[in-house]
Amino acid sequence: MIILRDGLDKRTMHKIEIRNLNLFYGKFQALMDVSMNLKPNTITAMIGSSGCGKSTLLRCINRMNDLIEDVSVKGSVFIDGEDIYHTYVDLVKMRRKVGMVFQRPNPFPLSIFENVAFGLKIHHLAKGKALESRVEESLKAVLLWEELKDRLNASALDLSLEQKQRLCIARLIALKSEVLLMDEPCSALDPIATQRIEELMAELKKNYTIVIVTHNMQQAARVSQETGFMLLGELVEFGLTTDIFTHPRDKRTEDYITGRFG
Amino acid sequence: MNVQIKQKIGFGVLFAATLLVVVPIVAIIGLIITKGWSAISWEFLFSMPKDGMRAGGVFPAIVGTFYLVSGAILFSLPIGVMAAIYLNEYAKDNALTRLINLAIINLAGVSSVVYGLFGLSLFVVFFKFGVSIISGSLTLGIMTLPVIITTTREALRAVPKSFRQVSFSLGATRWQTVRHSVLPFALPGILTGAILSIGRAAGETAPILFTVAAFYVPDLPKSPFDQTMALPYHLYIISTQIPNIREDYRYGTALVLVGLVLIVNISATIVRARYRRKKW
Ligand SMILES: Nc1ncnc2c1ncn2[C@@H]1O[C@H](COP(=O)(O)OP(=O)(O)OP(=O)(O)O)[C@@H](O)[C@H]1O
Ligand SMILES: [Mg+2]
Numbered sequence: 001m002i003i004l005r006d007g008l009d010k011r012t013m014h015k016i017e018i019r020n021l022n023l024f025y026g027k028f029q030a031l032m033d034v035s036m037n038l039k040p041n042t043i044t045a046m047i048g049s050s051g052c053g054k055s056t057l058l059r060c061i062n063r064m065n066d067l068i069e070d071v072s073v074k075g076s077v078f079i080d081g082e083d084i085y086h087t088y089v090d091l092v093k094m095r096r097k098v099g100m101v102f103q104r105p106n107p108f109p110l111s112i113f114e115n116v117a118f119g120l121k122i123h124h125l126a127k128g129k130a131l132e133s134r135v136e137e138s139l140k141a142v143l144l145w146e147e148l149k150d151r152l153n154a155s156a157l158d159l160s161l162e163q164k165q166r167l168c169i170a171r172l173i174a175l176k177s178e179v180l181l182m183d184e185p186c187s188a189l190d191p192i193a194t195q196r197i198e199e200l201m202a203e204l205k206k207n208y209t210i211v212i213v214t215h216n217m218q219q220a221a222r223v224s225q226e227t228g229f230m231l232l233g234e235l236v237e238f239g240l241t242t243d244i245f246t247h248p249r250d251k252r253t254e255d256y257i258t259g260r261f262g
Numbered sequence: 263m264n265v266q267i268k269q270k271i272g273f274g275v276l277f278a279a280t281l282l283v284v285v286p287i288v289a290i291i292g293l294i295i296t297k298g299w300s301a302i303s304w305e306f307l308f309s310m311p312k313d314g315m316r317a318g319g320v321f322p323a324i325v326g327t328f329y330l331v332s333g334a335i336l337f338s339l340p341i342g343v344m345a346a347i348y349l350n351e352y353a354k355d356n357a358l359t360r361l362i363n364l365a366i367i368n369l370a371g372v373s374s375v376v377y378g379l380f381g382l383s384l385f386v387v388f389f390k391f392g393v394s395i396i397s398g399s400l401t402l403g404i405m406t407l408p409v410i411i412t413t414t415r416e417a418l419r420a421v422p423k424s425f426r427q428v429s430f431s432l433g434a435t436r437w438q439t440v441r442h443s444v445l446p447f448a449l450p451g452i453l454t455g456a457i458l459s460i461g462r463a464a465g466e467t468a469p470i471l472f473t474v475a476a477f478y479v480p481d482l483p484k485s486p487f488d489q490t491m492a493l494p495y496h497l498y499i500i501s502t503q504i505p506n507i508r509e510d511y512r513y514g515t516a517l518v519l520v521g522l523v524l525i526v527n528i529s530a531t532i533v534r535a536r537y538r539r540k541k542w
């Protein structure tokens with residue numbers, strides 16, 4: 001079911017619209033009235049010191065917080081104009097559209113092929129030849145195909161960390177996700193692997209809307225077009241990355257990016 | 263005192279404790295083998311008892327134990343695994359769940375003769391199954407349930423949380439997550455638990471005493487409502503009820519029982535070892 005907001009339709013320039021989002025872990029309020037619009041085919045970086053709610057915000061965009069007991073959410077997140085917090089929303093379809101990449105690369109202890117095919121299989125979206133070509137496409141999209149095409153049946157656990165993280169991205173691409181939520185996707189990787197993942201992100205941006213949480217300010221500056229700075233559950237400032245890093249409007253943002261605290 | 267000496271004493275004490283555990287087991291098995299080996303033959307394993315059970319074989323007891331254990335596991339494995347899945351993957355951590363957990367832990371500690379009495383009053387008398395394989399199997403099954411639930415939960419808990427997260431984030435429902443991202447990786451652990459409880463069920467006398475075990479039946483059981491002989495009970499009666507029985511007959515029967523349980527336990531170890539390589 002699609003819930004359209006007044007005067008907003010599929011042609012909206014915002015892929016994701018977060019409206020007055022408040023989140024409570026029990027009595028503790030982790031997000032304070034966060035509102036922001038994320039553009040399609042854009043990489044948006046979320047920065048801020050540890051515990052400010054970046055991961056919490058990210059998990060709101062595909063409702064992964066639902067899995068945590070005693071969480072309550074007020075406000076809305078519209079994806080393509082559809083409020084994913086509406087009662088009638090199809091969670092399964094929504095999560096297929098909004099994929100998540102985790103901090104630690106976490107392939108299943110299955111073969112490379114089975115990992116990429118995982119989502120397609122559980123949702124019965126493809127089998128046989130169609131499945132194989134979807135897997136190939138996805139591995140090509142993350143630039144793993146050439147390296148791995150001869151050992152698709154090898155265990156995914158034997159890959160390098162960087163390959164594993166690419167594989168996890170391929171797992172989402174296979175499902176034709178449109179939004180990629182990445183929570184510190186490079187924090188387990190060395191600088192060279194990090195650089196290669198960043199190049200991949202720049203490539204993926206053409207087809208996907210990407211939100212990345214990062215502790216690495218250089219990374220945010222390098223990869224993103226828009227940046228949000230959070231502090232204690234509040235979205236302090238949000239705008240073009242170049243603006244945030246060159247002339248932030250808020251004193252607190254300036255203090256953070258110049259390293260005066262956090 | 264010198265650290266080196268302390269270290270040596272500590273090591274010595276621990277080693278002695280280990281010996282204390284191992285020596286009796288080895289001694290018992292050694293005794294059973296030396297005294298019972300001469301009785302083992304094809305005839306002993308595969309023929310009916312003769313001469314008031316002083317000669318012939320223990321075949322009906324082996325068959326009976328096989329039926330009882332199969333029936334028990336057929337009942338307790340699916341129920342136990344489903345209960346464990348519910349408790350581990352679905353149940354909220356509330357007072358009821360904690361009560362159920364407590365009950366399961368305590369059930370595992372209840373003495374087996376109590377299960378026997380319970381089986382007698384529930385299956386034999388109340389459900390009118392009579393003294394029969396089905397009553398005995400169900401009683402053994404209930405006795406093994408806590409073990410199966412506990413080992414299955416252990417196995418489910420060993421599956422990393424991240425597998426579930428990934429699965430949910432790919433749009434899987436809770437059941438799809440359990441089915442595709444948890445159970446396959448918990449399977450070796452679940453099987454190990456099941457096999458170990460087979461060993462336990464095979465060796466118990468008390469639960470079958472009032473519910474199924476027969477002193478002597480001339481034929482093999484034909485239906486689940488027949489009585490049957492069973493190895494542990496057979497061992498008990500030939501050791502206490504039958505005068506002037508050859509000693510190697512008794513130890514031979516014990517050897518068959520211990521041997522079967524040992525085979526089952528070793529296969530559990532093999533299952534575990536085979537899958538242990540798969541780390542995540
Ligand atoms: N499951 C939870 N239950 C209770 N409180 C939580 C839970 N998860 C996070 N919090 C709290 O919410 C706040 C925000 O946490 P969150 O993980 O979103 O921060 P973060 O910005 O991602 O931090 P980091 O940079 O360390 O990953 C923190 O104070 C944290 O302690
Ligand atoms: Mg975080």
